[in-house]
Amino acid sequence: MEQLKQRCGWVNQDPLYMAYHDEEWGQPLTNDQKLFELLMLEGMQAGLSWYTVLKKREHYRKVFDDFDPAIIATYNEAKVEQLLQDPGIIRNKLKVRAIIHNAGIYQQIEQEEGSFSSYMWRFVDGEPIVNEWTSISEVPANTPISDHMSKILKKRGFKFVGTTICYAFMQASGMVNDHTLDCFCRTQPNLMTL
Numbered sequence: 001m002e003q004l005k006q007r008c009g010w011v012n013q014d015p016l017y018m019a020y021h022d023e024e025w026g027q028p029l030t031n032d033q034k035l036f037e038l039l040m041l042e043g044m045q046a047g048l049s050w051y052t053v054l055k056k057r058e059h060y061r062k063v064f065d066d067f068d069p070a071i072i073a074t075y076n077e078a079k080v081e082q083l084l085q086d087p088g089i090i091r092n093k094l095k096v097r098a099i100i101h102n103a104g105i106y107q108q109i110e111q112e113e114g115s116f117s118s119y120m121w122r123f124v125d126g127e128p129i130v131n132e133w134t135s136i137s138e139v140p141a142n143t144p145i146s147d148h149m150s151k152i153l154k155k156r157g158f159k160f161v162g163t164t165i166c167y168a169f170m171q172a173s174g175m176v177n178d179h180t181l182d183c184f185c186r187t188q189p190n191l192m193t194l
Contacts, residue, residue, distance in 0.1 A: 028174035037067035043160030059088035
């Protein structure tokens with residue numbers, strides 16, 4: 001029955017990828033820690049594919065303490081070296097260090113704003129932007145809003161938050177709904193607001 005569902009053109013036949021598309025991508029996400037995780041994982045895909053990162057996501061959660069910024073911000077050099085030896089993650093020194101660095105920035109935002117979610121959702125005025133693309137070829141890689149988000153996050157000190165990464169984050173977190181019009185998810189109610 002799964003094959004009968006019409007999905008967005010970027011989805012392959014891996015059940016993991018189909019479940020990600022069907023149950024997570026484009027669904028409004030408001031949990032602070034899950035948003036931090038998503039932003040960090042989107043940064044990990046720079047130069048790679050999301051599919052590559054998705055297959056490693058569970059291992060990332062395990063070795064990065066379920067993306068708890070309070071714990072990650074305390075990582076020392078020994079932990080960095082341990083992570084760089086782990087074949088279950090993308091062993092790029094700049095990317096590993098960026099997650100640790102960004103955890104500290106997250107904590108500053110949480111302290112100043114009270115909520116990382118409300119801070120991030122402010123970029124779309126608290127409401128998902130619903131686009132009406134007929135084909136995946138129409139979907140942009142970035143927008144003026146993702147340009148703005150990238151600029152602000154970089155100014156705050158975040159690393160690996162270019163405009164394309166920010167737009168992918170906005171799509172994945174449901175800040176933008178870019179399911180194409182022929183995708184069955186367009187007719188589904190929002191499954192979750194975590």
